[in-house]
Amino acid sequence: MRTSAKSFDGKLRVTAIAGTRAVLIALDMDDGERKGLKGFAMQRSKAGAPPQWLTGMKVFKSLAPSTVPAGKSMHFTTDKNPIQSFLWSDYEAIPATEYSFEVSAMFGEPGNLQPRHVASFKIKTEAEDDGHHGVWFNRGAIASQAFADHFGNKSLTDAEYNDPANQEVAWLSRGLVEACLKYIDETPKGDALRVVAYEFTYQRVIGALKAALKRGVDVKIVYHDTSANNKAITIAELSDDKGGETILFKRTRPQTPHNKFIVRLEGGKKPVSVWTGSTNFTASGFLGQTNVGHLLTDGDIAATYLKLWEGLKENPDPKTALASAMALSPNPSNLIEKGVTPVFSKRPDDHMLDWYGDRIKDAATSTMFTGAFSVDPKILASIAARGPSMRFVLLERPPTKEIDKAVNDNPADVSVSYGAILGKMQRKKQVQQKTGKGADGKPKKKWVPIPKFDIEKWFVDEELERQSGDGFVFFIHTKFLLVDPLSDDPLVCTGSANFSGASLKSNDENMILVRGDTRVADIYATEYDRIFRHFYSRDIANSIADQGKVVNFALLDETDKWSDEYFAADSPKSHRRMMFFADRSKSWSGKAPSDASPFSATSRRGRASKPGPSKDRGRGRKKVVKSAAVKKKKKAAPKRAAAKKSVVKKKKSTVKKKKSGAKVSRVRKVAKRKR
Template identity: 30%
Template sequence: MRSRNITNDLQVYAVAGTHTAVLSMDFRARPEGLLGLAFERKDLASGRLSWLEGQKCFRSIVPDPVPGQKYPTHLHPVQGLMWKDFTLQPGQRYRYKVTPVFGTPAALRYGPPTEVTVQAEAEWNGSQGVYFNRGVSGSQSYAERFPPGKISAMKPADRERALLWLSRGLLEGLAAFIGRAQPGEFLYGAFYEFSEPRSLALLKAAHSRGVKLQLVLDGKQYGDSNRAAVSAAGMLRLVKTWRMKAKIPHNKFLVRCSAAGKPVELWTGSTNLSDKGLFGQCNTGHALKNAALAERYLTYWQALRADPTRSELMPVVMGLQADLAAASLPANAVSSFFSPRAGTGMLDVYADLVQGAQQLACGIFPFNVDERFQRAFNAPKDFPRYVIVDKKAEAFEANDRDLDVAAGAAIKSPVDQWLKEQSAASLFYGGTDYVHNKLLLVDPLGPQPIIVVGSANFSEPSTNANDENMLVFKGPAYRREADIYLTEFIRLFDHFNFRDWLNSAARGAFEPFLEEGPSLTGWTWLNKYFGHPQYLSFKRKLVFKNMVV
């Protein structure tokens, strides 16, 4: 949901997803003497009112801050024009009051506040559902809540609490999708990793209540672990094909059909049914109640069931959807592209979408970033671009000042006020450690938002060799989905970008103190937002100021 209040001198622009709200502020004119902003949140369901807290304080008030201490923003205001709240509950309404703070730290003076109301999006709205797990086991919240070490070594009660916290709706979204299948209906699934016992139990329970379940599973790379898990779950006869002839059978989807065999609904995304896929690395699940799309996926699944070679499968794939140029992608529609394809043309199209952005471009790349996307994100454009990669070694050089690249990271050892954190590698075995989402966002707040999401890693093998599926959403009909993906992207980028910096040998010391006035040179934190349009902070402010509401 998007909301704004531009009636006062202080203007507030808000975007809310399912769990995250992003607030961007501006003023009609530069507010001289502004010390910062105070944020108050009211939960409109419970009536609970709270001042939001920050990590910095005024040295003249708190000369020796306690490591880890947080400070209410009405006493130690935020010196920035963007604020994020990562604690929303899906479907709930919240009112934020943003107050400009002037004066001196010892004698604060509050200007007229501006209020804005948002409603967090429901994860499932009856036609689409977007689900992100927490994806940040390497976090202070996890370190404070749970014991160190592998999840499998925890006491059962601790393990279940940790998995519930880490899932944050992803397993629950899958459970809801499976639960919508009624006795006599069909579920057709194709999965790469298929070993997580809770998700397998959900599917077996569906079969037990009369849902006709049929599976195509990887029999090569994860063949041994998949077979062992399926055997332990008593589901061997539900596997119709062990996929052996694909280079990598990388799909992760389910199709629900009515009792008459008519496709109804689809589950897809980046989530392997493994411990690390559901609870460790960040992943996405996307459910769509769209008969036409589900029918395409069913046709693809039927082709996979025969365990075809690439040369046998490719004509089916291209018959389902030929390549489309970026300009030819239909508006207010969802396009599906399957692999293996006859070449890498769609990879060029995805890069062209990034190249054609006008206001904002974001991407998540779990593995190496193909040169097409390096060029597209590095192209000299006068607006922000952001990229997340799984590891520092997979990051590429940002040659444009408006491009920011963050690598997955956790705090390796206690530093300043922060505890040591555990990446997903410390909790689970196998796979990427931080991000596994495959995501592109192009002008998500503009008039024609574009979302590219699915199982493929934006690489040549994922396009012309592996079994894969991708969805392209284009147009204002998908504004809700764009808001969810964007706010979750911002959450992840902020999380990893800070830890990437904190782990850097070249970083300076963390500065816990707020500015109490201009420096000797006259510089203040406000300069990044007013009068200096070359700064990324200034350009980011404009993205929200110009968003379509």
């Protein structure tokens, strides 16, 4: 939900966006009105309850307590220690709940602040599932002050990971695992579930599917044939077949069969919905790194996914997989129809990266992008290109030199955030080898404190290392791109595929392109903002400390100078402030139709084609092409033979001339010597 408000005198303006579990509040004032501004105080109430001051973790130095409680981070009410930012979010919201907010611009001196401009508004958070789109994000921030406060950085055992009543699991899941299990558990006898899994080790999910089988649900599972997956299946005692029908279908190709989705069939025949997203069926997928589950209740889209499943269960070779993916999801037009457009991999080339890049360049106000390990050059070129929009990039690890250059060349419009722990960094000269692997399959290093950071002065120690079923420990696993998410015509691209050439040309993947759904965009945008700013603040503080400088991370500015960068012409904070108050009618869809298609040079197999049985289409096309080629070859044979004879004759003639010329030359030389 979106709303706007302003103070009675019109000098304080508010734009508010509610997702499911976060309410984003953007603020604006005229430059001339901020003299003496010390920040903003916020109150929140719900269901007629008395309002409460929201709290922050920053404090005026003159009001700071002389002692800090051990093992607990401090929180201060915003009426005394206001928010010194024109962007704030409430991350404690509950889905489908109406809230009342009051925002006050505070002036005066610390200890004696007074509200001058006050704006009030009501907003209702979105339901997690509206019957068409259901969206759930997990916490995705194990290394945080909140986690340290609530659970003291306690590691979970395997038994605790699989305990439905465990509070730490529920806090980390934030509704994600519960939604997936509910989808399975509420499937009644007589219905069917068709599952595709890349990593398939979480016992709660396997157990739910086993229970569904027992109550009469027709369950069939396609999964990656790995030792970890097979071990988990053995532990769960999930049978290969039931009543003579195969239940488990192993995938041995490609190297990365990266799909993860579940299709539900009503009455065992009619596809009605599909669960998709970035979340692997593992403990770390649901409870560790940032992930999203997306439930789409749409018969047509579910039917398309079912056809994809039918092909994948055959463990197809690359050619068959390519033909099936392209038949089911032809290359999209620049301006896709409103609604949902699926895009499956394997594809013949990586031109979809150009398509994503073109949409980034088309953006009117903003794009928000997540990349697990880096940013493909095709997409980075679009992010780096100057334009009217801001570009936000959220990464698993610190940016490459190329990404840094894109930021340095356009610092006002390109911002990067990456996974981090407050007060700790990864550097080879400081680290020790860790048993286990990271998101990219490479060995991980331990995180060590930054010297002289003095984190304990204001904050509790954050910790990332977690025991997990597969040994993976990392930050960002979501794969989505938001184009003009604040507009009236947003584009959300989300699914299992990393935005890379390998994800398009080598892997099995699925993505959905959602156009024009502001509710879906609001949920994704508020969650993106939550994760982006969580890590961004840590990136900045760690960078300052790593340079040996003093980190005033917890202290508020006691003057009004803090707001200068929010009004400087070349400042990213100034551009971001204006971004939330831009004309919502302007979006990427205005430019997209005039762009050249990135697929114009795509091979025949990659062009848009009518859906049909993938095997027949693949074989039929191959025969037709082969037949045409043979006929062409036969027809051209006489011409080629004649041309060959002509060339031979010319060569012989040339040789004769050369020999004749050489003979004449020798005769002349002999005659000359005789004279």
